[in-house]
Amino acid sequence: MKATVFVTLKPSILDPQGKTIAEALRTLGYDSVRDVRQGKYFELDVDAADAGQARSLAATVADKLLANPVIESYRVDVEG
Amino acid sequence: MSTFAVVVFPGSNCDHDAYHAVKQVLGQEARFVWHKETRLGSADAVILPGGFSYGDYLRTGAIARFSPIMGEVARFAAAGGPVLGICNGFQVLLEAGLLPGGMRRNSRLKFICEHVHLRVEQTDTPFTRLATAGQVLRIPIAHGEGNYYADPETVAALEANRQVILRYTAPGGEQDEAWNVNGSTGAIAGLCNSARNVLGMMPHPERACEAALGSEDGRVILGSVVAALAAAGVDAAPRPVGAAQP
16 A cells, blocks of 8 residues: 655744745746745655554554654645 | 774764874773674774764765664763763764764755864863863864754753863854854854763864864863773873884
């Protein structure tokens, strides 16, 4: 089964990379893009009996390694 | 003399500098410990050196914190032994939860490689006992992700508990955002745990132990550990370093 994990900086954390990207877009003329926050995207190919188990495994793995809880939060999506 | 264990992760590149500073400059014993070992051996102090463990993949220090040796490092720390995490080593200690907080990319995004000034905030740690309160040390940094972060509650607790040990300041010791090179919360360059035996610092004291390298202020940090161990009964008389071996 495929589980995807989106890891993003917590809203209170300054994101200089996101800001730089937003400024680059404004330089390119996309003034209507007001802000950008950059995150990470992981695709996990997991052995799981069902979507619930896949989601739970992905969350465990995200808690343990993929996200640093001090500065990041995450969201899990499961296909099917 | 005291023995320093220098942990080596795949991608560590300041392990030899740390070994050299401890052994050749301070005349103590030093030993490399590969990250896959499960024993530190007879070590009086542990250094987690700088570098790019696991290529900084995922997050700096995120994978190295799970190396087999880290269980031993945690036990050594829990038993009160001095543990010094330098740069990537500091990042590993944060990821391992041995120190509170996290690291972000430098606020101005650039990798910064230069000497900075650090004010010693507390002298009652094995890493700063040779310093005087407020003393300014000139020590080099070389990092792209040294922007220390902790949430307001944690920062308040750290300050109240005097766990902030080194701060980025102006050359005269004044705290000023203009001198906070990487945007760290509270201009924190180094902090310790509540038991005061684990220190993480982004600057490299091991690169500031010889005049030829531009500063000897790093001796204050490393020499303090040697002095602390001596005071605790570990014989710190240096080996004669006269006939230097390359």
